[in-house]
Amino acid sequence: MDVFLLQLLNGLDKGAAYALIAFGLTLVFGTLGVVNFAHGALFMLGAFCAVTLQKILTISKKVKDESITFFDAYKETPYLEIWWGDTGAAIIDWVIPISIFLAIPIMLLIGLSMERGLIRHFYKRPHAEQILVTFGLAIVLQELIRAFFGANPIPVSAPEILSGSADIGYILGMGADYLTYPWWRIIYVLFSGAIILSVFAFLQFTTFGMVVRAGMHDRETVGLLGINVQRRFTIVFGMAAVVAGLAGAMYVPILPPDYHMGMDFLVLSFVVVVVGGMGSLGGAVAAGFLLGILQSFSSLNEIKNIIPGIDQIIIYLVAVVIILVRPRGLMGRKGVMED
Amino acid sequence: MSNDDKKFDELSRRGFLKAGAGVVAAASAPAFFMKDAWAADFRNNPGRSKTVKFGFNVPQSGAYADEGADELRAYKLAVKHINGEGDGGMLNTMKPISLKGDGILGKKLEYVTGDTQTKSDAARASAKRMIEKDGVLMVTGGSSSGVAIAVQSLCQEMGIVFMTGLTHSNDTTGKDKRRYGFRHMFNAHMSGSALGPVLKKEYGTDRQAYHLTADYTWGWTQEESIKNTTEAMGWKTTATVRTPVGAGDFSQYITPVLNSGADVLILNHYGKDMINSLTQAVQFGLRDKNVNGKNFEIIVPLFSRLMAQGAGDAIKGILGSTNWNWSLTDAGTKAFVKSFGQEYGFPPSQAAHTCYVQALQYADACQRAGTFYPPEVIKQLEGHKFDGMGNGPTEYRAEDHQAFKDVLVVRGNENPSSQFDLLKVEQIVPRSQVEYDAKIFGGELGPYVV
Structure with missing residues (x-):
């Protein structure tokens, strides 16, 4: 039972990241009809918003380290700590939650610039060309990050108070120390749920969302009513960039970011979108969590002993089966990818 | 002295000198010509380049x-x-x-x-x-x-x-x-030989070990060497799980360890993988656990100061081996x-x-x-x-x-004296304790001339 619950929690935690990235990806496909291979790079850029903020907050004064006698070594003390003492240290400690407020405007700006500057020129071009240009853009973005931040992962910790584990077993009345899970991973799942629900609510309960949904179904008719659908779709692209960026910024304590992390998640996210159904928001979320949970359970030793290496291929195996049996995906619209 | 005698004398002296010089020249000629005989025969010979x-x-x-x-x-x-x-x-x-x-x-x-x-x-x-x-x-x-x-x-x-x-x-x-x-x-065999006695002294002979192993040649041989060493001193192996190199998030491999009955986790990982797996193992509360009436322990058979730096506080108190510090x-x-x-x-x-x-x-x-x-x-x-x-x-x-x-057994320093003082040398294990017969691993060196 405990093994089951632990793997389930782990699956939810992995699925939360997959769902958030796939959510934005499928939102862009559903509105603009663009297959955006640079979406993984947006996730990576979000993570580097947190890294950049950490670098800014920890700009330090160099002081000679007297304990080193062989050569001249220097200790670094952040100015924030020198000026504000414990308050400064607390601000540095809470860099990840603070970085969310930085990531929202930056990612929105990046998203809007990307759509206006490049992607809009490819709306009427074949998907193959869209894939080529967005993939090229992803490579440019990741090489820029590599040039500025280097190739190595950069660790950024969660706030001290949230770096331990929660005793879920005790909370659920199963006894102390029976079931523990890291606080930050639980927060990530909750954060992911909150973001997804907010976007759903925005699209469902606002006039803007209604127009977007109408445009997704029949763009031409909405245009004939005198509504500028394109402008709204551009904003949707910006929203997708923000969702990917927030997913990246919050993921930093789980996985120290490097320039390549976007590509690592991109392939998985595409599989999630295909399994969920191209353009289906609900499908992306459901498939994200489903594949995360499957991946987690397939890593169990009992299962790996029966089918060695299954943990590495399970996601792709599911995608192959779905494409063969139900090409439009779990919740995809009829006709999409079926011709 | 007759003319003949004089001639013989002169011949003898000059002839000897000439013959001597000739012999030396003749004898050294092959060496002169052969000195760089292989020069043209090997790849990227610098020759006369400076x-x-x-x-x-x-x-x-x-x-x-x-x-x-x-x-x-x-x-x-x-x-x-x-x-x-x-x-x-x-x-x-x-x-x-x-x-x-x-x-x-x-x-x-x-x-x-x-x-x-x-x-x-x-x-x-x-x-x-x-x-x-x-x-x-x-x-x-x-x-x-x-x-x-x-x-x-x-x-x-x-x-x-x-x-x-x-x-x-x-x-x-x-x-x-x-x-x-x-x-x-x-190598991994030497790590096992060096670590064995220290692990026995620190953690006893009744332990259940769980291995997470990088899935390539180094991980396999280290797992084998450490497993052989620990089993020889009475430990049991609960499971050996292979993980892909560069997995990043190791959580799905760590969660099964939590309630597996194991009281020792052996991380056969290196570099970024080790930093991630160790940090995540600590985040999952493994080091705070008490299993089988013993403190849960993590061992990293091979680690370095760079990894200790990346892992931060997570490395403190953890035993491993290293080539040099x-x-x-x-x-x-x-x-x-x-x-x-x-x-x-x-x-x-x-x-x-x-x-x-x-x-x-x-x-x-x-x-x-x-x-x-x-x-x-x-x-x-x-x-x-x-x-x-x-x-x-x-x-x-x-x-x-x-x-x-000699091989070093080290421990993540709990009280570092400087920002670089991350590993404490616990023991310098002498060469004689880690040496083995070259034949046990087989293989052929191959030819000198290719």
Whole structure:
């Protein structure tokens, strides 16, 4: 039972990241009809918003380290700590939650610039060309990050108070120390749920969302009513960039970011979108969590002993089966990818 | 004296001198003509060029990029020292020494670099480019056994000496050993032999171990060596789980450990993987657990200061083994740390140390051989004994080209005295305790001339 619950929690935690990235990806496909291979790079850029903020907050004064006698070594003390003492240290400690407020405007700006500057020129071009240009853009973005931040992962910790584990077993009345899970991973799942629900609510309960949904179904008719659908779709692209960026910024304590992390998640996210159904928001979320949970359970030793290496291929195996049996995906619209 | 006698006398004296000169000339002629007889026969022979080139093939991206960056720093320092620049570093302490601080055999040393990307195919392509296009005399570096074995095999085929970098798999100088490859780094078998008695003393003989293992040659051999050692002292193995290199998030492999009944987690991971798996294991509360009435323990059989730096507080109190640590107090270590620290502002890692030693030892072997002809250089390295380079008396064993020396058992320092004082040397395990018969791992070195 405990093994089951632990793997389930782990699956939810992995699925939360997959769902958030796939959510934005499928939102862009559903509105603009663009297959955006640079979406993984947006996730990576979000993570580097947190890294950049950490670098800014920890700009330090160099002081000679007297304990080193062989050569001249220097200790670094952040100015924030020198000026504000414990308050400064607390601000540095809470860099990840603070970085969310930085990531929202930056990612929105990046998203809007990307759509206006490049992607809009490819709306009427074949998907193959869209894939080529967005993939090229992803490579440019990741090489820029590599040039500025280097190739190595950069660790950024969660706030001290949230770096331990929660005793879920005790909370659920199963006894102390029976079931523990890291606080930050639980927060990530909750954060992911909150973001997804907010976007759903925005699209469902606002006039803007209604127009977007109408445009997704029949763009031409909405245009004939005198509504500028394109402008709204551009904003949707910006929203997708923000969702990917927030997913990246919050993921930093789980996985120290490097320039390549976007590509690592991109392939998985595409599989999630295909399994969920191209353009289906609900499908992306459901498939994200489903594949995360499957991946987690397939890593169990009992299962790996029966089918060695299954943990590495399970996601792709599911995608192959779905494409063969139900090409439009779990919740995809009829006709999409079926011709 | 008759005329005949005089003639005979003169003939005798002049004739002797002429004949003597003739004989000497005739006798030395073959040597003169044969001195560089192999010169045309080996790849990348520098001939009359005033420079020679080394190829530094290190990971500049991927899971082991930190180690690669430090290797490159050490190599650049080695080049400086060999060329007589800087303070000379370990050239002041290594014994015996033939290098004179004017390059190698009077030729200035240059270098080219490549990125192995911690991938065997990329590393081979990079080494091939350096050998064929850049004309390097020797290839060195790397931070993965998979890469080391692949590049070593290529170098054997191409007749270029390969001085390995950071490689810890038994296979590198075991079943995959090659005549043209030499390893200064210790291996997984030696880690097991060194760690065994310390683990027994610290954690007793009744333990349940759970292994998480990087899924490639190094991980497999380390898991096997540590498993053999711990089982021989009474521990049981709960499970051995293989994890992909560069997995990033290891949580799905750590959650099954939590309630598996194991009271020890052995992380057969290195570099970024080890930093991630250890940090995540600590985040999941493993070190706070009490299982089977004992404190849950984590062991990292191979770790380095760079990894300790990346893992932060998570490494504190954890036992492992290492090839070398900057805090040693012998003259060689002091000279190297001083030189490296002055150049870069921080002490070198074990990866930097082993690469620096490898570069110097190859250069010195050429100097001793009086030629760059690989078979002669190899013969100089085989069975070569040296000292003053940080590990005490060391020998490149002729049978398998594995260097034998003392091994360090270290612990993540709980009370560091400085920002770099991350590993505490618990024990210096003597060579005699970690030495083994070369035949146990099989393999063939292959020919001198290829």
